[in-house]
Amino acid sequence: MPIKQAKGKNGKKKNESGISRRKALKIGAVVGGAAVLTSTKSFPTHWLETTAHAQHNDCLTNPVTSPPTSAFVQALPIPPIKTPVASLNPAPTKHANINNGEAARGDHQKWSQFLPQVLYEVDTKPGIHQFHPELPPTPIWGYDGIAPGPTFIVQQGVPVLVRFHNKLPLNHFGSGGWAIEQDVIHLHNGHTPSESDGFAGDFYNPGKFKDNHYPNVLAGFTQDAHEATNGDPKEAMNTLWYHNHRAEFTSQNTYRGLAGFYWMFDSKDTGNENDTSPTALRLPSGYGVHDIPLILSSKTFCPDGKLFGGPNGGTAPAGGDKFCVNGAVQPFLNVNRRKYRFRILNTGPARVWTLTLTQNSSLDPRPFTVIATDGNLLEHPIDSPNLILGAAERYDFVLDFSGNSIGDHVYLRNNATMTVGGTPPNPLPPNLSNIAMEFRVVGDEADNSQVPSTLCTYPDVDLDEIVGTRIWNFDLVGGVFQINGKIFDADRSDAQIVRNTTERWILRSALPAAGWVHPVHIHFEEFRILSRGLPVELGGPGMLPPPPLETGRKDVIRLSGRDQVEIFMRFRDFKGKYLIHCHNMNHEDTVMMVRWDIVGDDEGDISSNNNPNFIPNPDYRKGDVS
Amino acid sequence: MDRRKFLSKPATETSATAQKRAYMTNATLTNYDGKQFKFYDDLMKGKIALVNMMYAKCDGICPAVTSNLKRVYQGLKGRIGVDTFMYSITLKPEQDSPAALKHFAEMHRANLPGWHFLTGDPDEIETIRFRLFRWDHPGLDNNIDQHTGMLFLFNDNLSRNCKTPAMSSVRSLLETVSWMDPIPVQAERASKNAAKMVKKFEREAAWANGEKWAKGAVATE
Numbered sequence: 067m068p069i070k071q072a073k074g075k076n077g078k079k080k081n082e083s084g085i086s087r088r089k090a091l092k093i094g095a096v097v098g099g100a101a102v103l104t105s106t107k108s109f110p111t112h113w114l115e116t117t118a119h120a121q122h123n124d125c126l127t128n129p130v131t132s133p134p135t136s137a138f139v140q141a142l143p144i145p146p147i148k149t150p151v152a153s154l155n156p157a158p159t160k161h162a163n164i165n166n167g168e169a170a171r172g173d174h175q176k177w178s179q180f181l182p183q184v185l186y187e188v189d190t191k192p193g194i195h196q197f198h199p200e201l202p203p204t205p206i207w208g209y210d211g212i213a214p215g216p217t218f219i220v221q222q223g224v225p226v227l228v229r230f231h232n233k234l235p236l237n238h239f240g241s242g243g244w245a246i247e248q249d250v251i252h253l254h255n256g257h258t259p260s261e262s263d264g265f266a267g268d269f270y271n272p273g274k275f276k277d278n279h280y281p282n283v284l285a286g287f288t289q290d291a292h293e294a295t296n297g298d299p300k301e302a303m304n305t306l307w308y309h310n311h312r313a314e315f316t317s318q319n320t321y322r323g324l325a326g327f328y329w330m331f332d333s334k335d336t337g338n339e340n341d342t343s344p345t346a347l348r349l350p351s352g353y354g355v356h357d358i359p360l361i362l363s364s365k366t367f368c369p370d371g372k373l374f375g376g377p378n379g380g381t382a383p384a385g386g387d388k389f390c391v392n393g394a395v396q397p398f399l400n401v402n403r404r405k406y407r408f409r410i411l412n413t414g415p416a417r418v419w420t421l422t423l424t425q426n427s428s429l430d431p432r433p434f435t436v437i438a439t440d441g442n443l444l445e446h447p448i449d450s451p452n453l454i455l456g457a458a459e460r461y462d463f464v465l466d467f468s469g470n471s472i473g474d475h476v477y478l479r480n481n482a483t484m485t486v487g488g489t490p491p492n493p494l495p496p497n498l499s500n501i502a503m504e505f506r507v508v509g510d511e512a513d514n515s516q517v518p519s520t521l522c523t524y525p526d527v528d529l530d531e532i533v534g535t536r537i538w539n540f541d542l543v544g545g546v547f548q549i550n551g552k553i554f555d556a557d558r559s560d561a562q563i564v565r566n567t568t569e570r571w572i573l574r575s576a577l578p579a580a581g582w583v584h585p586v587h588i589h590f591e592e593f594r595i596l597s598r599g600l601p602v603e604l605g606g607p608g609m610l611p612p613p614p615l616e617t618g619r620k621d622v623i624r625l626s627g628r629d630q631v632e633i634f635m636r637f638r639d640f641k642g643k644y645l646i647h648c649h650n651m652n653h654e655d656t657v658m659m660v661r662w663d664i665v666g667d668d669e670g671d672i673s674s675n676n677n678p679n680f681i682p683n684p685d686y687r688k689g690d691v692s
Numbered sequence: 693m694d695r696r697k698f699l700s701k702p703a704t705e706t707s708a709t710a711q712k713r714a715y716m717t718n719a720t721l722t723n724y725d726g727k728q729f730k731f732y733d734d735l736m737k738g739k740i741a742l743v744n745m746m747y748a749k750c751d752g753i754c755p756a757v758t759s760n761l762k763r764v765y766q767g768l769k770g771r772i773g774v775d776t777f778m779y780s781i782t783l784k785p786e787q788d789s790p791a792a793l794k795h796f797a798e799m800h801r802a803n804l805p806g807w808h809f810l811t812g813d814p815d816e817i818e819t820i821r822f823r824l825f826r827w828d829h830p831g832l833d834n835n836i837d838q839h840t841g842m843l844f845l846f847n848d849n850l851s852r853n854c855k856t857p858a859m860s861s862v863r864s865l866l867e868t869v870s871w872m873d874p875i876p877v878q879a880e881r882a883s884k885n886a887a888k889m890v891k892k893f894e895r896e897a898a899w900a901n902g903e904k905w906a907k908g909a910v911a912t913e
Contacts, residue, residue: 162890170889172897237850237874244851247875260900261893271875314854314868416828544753544841545825545832546857553857555864578838579831641900652828656842656855665900 132367132374132388135198138398138504142391144354145326145361148216150184150226158182158227158277168277169232169270172261175640180281182227186218190249190310190324191233197388198395201371206323207234207245213323213393214361214413215308219353222282222302222332231275245318247272252311253328254458255303255441255592255621257285260642263589266313266659267556282330285591288639289566300525302332303592303619305409305441305460307361313556317415317651322373323393325413327359334522335443339515349437350407350464350515358399360410360478362455362502363390364417386417389480389502398504404513405466407437414457415651418583418624420481421453421502423465426474435517438462442592442619443522450615452481456585458649459622461615464517467507476505524619527594527634531568534682536561538646538660540584540625541576547658549646550679554657561662561677563637570596570683573623573631584625584653589644590664592619593633600628622649637664708851709737715823719816721781723808724794731820735808736848740776740872743844744858745821747784747836748796754840756859758800761843763862765807768869773806776869781820783836785811825855847872 156166160177164170193211196203209215209230220226234247248271252264261268262278270276284297292298310316310324331337339351350356364386366374388395412419423432433449441460453461470476480500541548552560563569571593573586595616600606609632616623623631647659713732721735722728729735744761746754758780765772772778780802782788788796793809796802802809811817822833824844832838843858845868856868 162886162893164886164890170886170893172893236877244853246852246854246871273877314856314871542832542838544757544859545827545838546753546841546859553860555861557864579827579829582829582832641897643896643900657857663900666902 132365133201133369133371135200135388135395137396137501140199140394140397142358142360142397142399142503143394145212145214145217145359145392147353148186148188148210148218151187152185154185154187154227154229158185158229158279167273167275169268169274171268171276172642174261174277174279175259175642176281177279180225180279180283182225182279184220184224184226186226186228187231188215188228189231189233192235193323195323195373195393197365197367197373197390197393201367201395204367204371204373206373207319208323209308209326213325215324215326217326217353217359218308218328219337220280220282220328220330222284222330223296225279225281225283228278228280229275230278232270232272234272236272245322246312246315248312248315249319249324250276250311251278251308252589253278253280253306253308254587255306256280256328257283257301257303257590257639259640260590260644260664263642263644264308264311265556265643265661266311266316266645266647266654269312283639285636285638298525300523302330302334302522303442304330304332304335305411305438305462306330307411307413307458307460309413314655314657317655320413320651321363321365321415325361325363327361327409327411329353329409339513347518347521348514348516350405350513356405356515357407358409359392360408360503361392361413362410362419363393363413364388364415365390365395386415391478391503396501396503398506400508401465401467401505402509402511403468403470403472403507404511405464405468405515405517407462407464407515409438409441409460409462410453410455411460412455412457414649416457418457418585419453419455419502421455422451422479422481424477424479425470432476434461434463435465436461436463436615437517437521439615439618440592440620440622444618445522445524446520447517448614453615454624456583456622456624456649457651458585458587459624465505467505468513470507472507472509474507476507478502478505524594527596528568529570529634530685531636532570532634532683533564533567533686534680535570535572536563536677537572537574537679537681539574539576539679540586540658542578547648547653547656549658549660552660554659554661556661558661559643559663560660561680562665563662564666565641565664566636566638566667568634568636571633571635573625573629573633575625575627575629577626582626584648584650584658585622586625586646587622587649588635588646590640591635591637592621593623593635594619595623596632596634598623598629598631601630604628604630641665712736712848712851717816717819717823719812719820721808721810721812721817722790723810724790724797724803726790729808729810735777735779736846738848740771740869741844741846741848742776742778742869743824743846744780744842745783745825745836745839746780746796747782747840748788748792749784750837750840752837752840753859755800757841758796758802760859760862760865761807762800762802762804764865764869765802765804767862767866772804776806778807779810780807781810781812781817783817783821783839785814785817845869845872847874850874 160174162168162171188209191211193206193208194203195206195213206213230251232249248269250264250269285301286292286298287296306328308328310319312319333345334347336346337351339348365388366386368374391397431451433451436448436450539550595612597609599610602608641664643661643663647654716732718730718732720728788811797809825839826833842855844855846853
């Protein structure tokens with residue numbers, strides 16, 4: 067047992083929670099050493115665990131830390147690009163083809179309008195993955211059997227259909243236990259009709275397939291104002307991701323590897339830095355060349371090196387002490403003296419990262435030039451000394467290595483103290499702790515890319531469009547998450563929002579426990595943050611404008627303490643059921659989640675909304691919403 | 693759990709069973725009749741288990757949870773005591789003697805076969821609580837009142853588990869408990885289930901399209 071770790075963490079517990087003298091004495095015994103410890107007759111074993119860890123495969127002891135691994139000995143892996151197929155058999159249908167093996171689902175909405183032009187076929191299945199050369203290969207689950215899954219590269223305006231076959235092993239105890247072999251795939255941030263959105267309750271079994279229909283359409287296409295452009299061009303979205311969303315098992319399933327990237331290009335973000343089109347932004351381009359996916363996850367490994375998963379509701383290592391990028395523990399990437407676009411994603415399950423960049427032996431942070439938040443371009447690039455990523459958050463940023471010397475090392479470093487939910491990273495050699503990956507400047511290369519000072523224009527935030535204010539109160543009562551006083555039920559709709567209306571939402575945290583961060587994700591439509599903080603009437607300093615990196619279009623908002631966030635949301639085009647949930651996957655599994663629906667079709671339906679948490683806007687300008 | 697025993701466990705014992713026993717602990721727990729059980733070997737191994745934590749003098753949600761779980765018990769008729777068991781473990785073993793638990797169970801008419809109210813060594817129970825119910829937040833994990841509302845579901849044969857709110861609707865809880873059952877091979881799955889699901893999606897779509905509260909479409913309040 068690594069007693070030293072326990073000492074530090076227990077000290078922390080002692081400070082934060084005011085534990086009893088009796089317990090403190092016992093902790094003293096731990097600090098005193100193993101001899102005292104083993105002579106303790108009955109000992110609450112958890113005090114030895116920085117997080118409780120479970121047994122898995124050959125984990126006989128509770129691993130507190132993963133086995134040591136050398137940093138920066140493997141090159142950053144790049145997930146393969148998913149290649150389309152010419153046809154699917156049976157051919158995709160609007161109505162679920164249940165007689166031929168498709169899982170039940172609602173009919174595809176707007177099917178004939180967005181007939182799929184590109185088809186994909188994915189097998190959700192087990193695989194073998196090696197996270198580090200010094201660790202043995204270990205069983206995982208992956209889309210196409212790899213972790214992370216393949217990257218989809220799609221074009222905005224070109225509808226696609228992905229057939230996901232569930233080929234996970236039935237009643238899979240033989241392959242390691244934990245997790246559940248049922249799939250349902252959420253395309254995170256997609257303007258996706260409900261039946262393809264990966265609703266948590268609509269999972270399906272091994273042996274079935276499901277066709278997810280992704281129109282890749284700009285939001286607003288059913289509104290008169292955007293008819294000519296088939297949607298609002300200001301609603302372009304670029305860096306999306308997909309993952310398993312099985313109710314109450316998302317953490318376990320995603321931790322096993324069921325996640326991947328989905329990138330969309332368009333007439334501005336064309337994916338070609340040499341593009342001669344006048345609309346092209348010419349950002350650094352080339353998948354895996356100068357436009358590089360960085361998929362963060364934290365994992366824990368058993369003493370024998372196998373991936374560790376736990377029987378505690380989710381993945382035991384909430385924090386996970388091994389930093390993985392694209393499924394590799396602490397990789398390196400060779401770069402040339404030019405600009406690169408990186409797209410970074412936190413797949414969780416729980417860790418909140420605060421990333422900085424440092425160079426060589428200096429600890430002075432070097433800024434990130436952020437060009438997109440949650441996969442949506444910012445109006446203007448923002449230089450930021452750090453990036454905070456709750457689970458599911460994304461940033462696109464550009465690093466320019468042209469000012470570097472060949473031989474320089476740049477480190478992507480996590481500076482978040484994991485006071486909540488996990489171990490500090492495995493101790494590394496001096497000056498190497500907390501580093502997720504290393505960039506090695508190795509050569510020179512031409513660079514035609516640019517980072518324009520204006521990247522896009524945000525959609526208007528017209529407060530007169532707001533039909534009313536809807537309040538979502540988040541709380542924890544008796545250790546159970548409640549939203550507006552209710553516990554999640556997949557079959558109960560807690561809000562009915564009229565299609566093609568706009569609302570002001572207030573997300574209000576009454577959640578206990580300081581420092582407990584909840585990255586709240588809203589499906590289907592993005593939001594703009596109008597203000598955040600703690601209102602004066604609740605004893606706070608008042609509501610303030612969002613910080614710079616939260617001024618863009620986002621789909622995840624970090625909520626903690628007594629935070630209140632006021633957001634602007636439009637609900638357009640498609641109907642059906644959607645979700646709000648905490649993206650800390652251990653929280654969404656237990657079930658910090660609520661279902662809401664888009665219904666109806668005209669303003670007349672608004673008055674029928676008698677939800678006590680909905681306050682109609684008396685100034686609503688009727689007739690402006692088409 | 694006995695540390696010496698744990699540390700001296702032979703390294704050759706690598707079975708999943710040994711791992712689960714080590715994780716969940718094999719603490720000795722006593723039910724309200726004074727009968728003793730080893731937590732993993734006697735209560736979890738080979739079974740489907742519904743575990744919650746409570747204490748007899750809890751004036752928070754414990755009584756409501758217990759009466760909700762009683763309805764779940766009734767919904768699981770024929771299985772409770774056969775392959776499925778319910779365990780309510782006290783968070784305050786110092787207060788909750790077997791007699792106190794018996795009084796609590798009788799008061800809620802929950803003194804039913806296959807449902808054990810359990811007490812034991814405080815440290816061992818705290819370890820079980822931490823292993824099964826922790827939030828990974830010290831402030832919450834040391835506050836036992838944040839541990840009265842969740843139900844830990846476990847199928848030892850599949851090592852399948854999840855946690856779910858014990859105050860969910862009985863319909864929803866029974867569905868979640870059913871997730872612990874093995875998934876039947878496809879050939880055995882009734883296709884009528886798929887047809888039933890399609891009907892449900894059709895009702896939902898009709899409702900979204902303005903057929904207000906089409907019968908059975910969506911439960912709401």
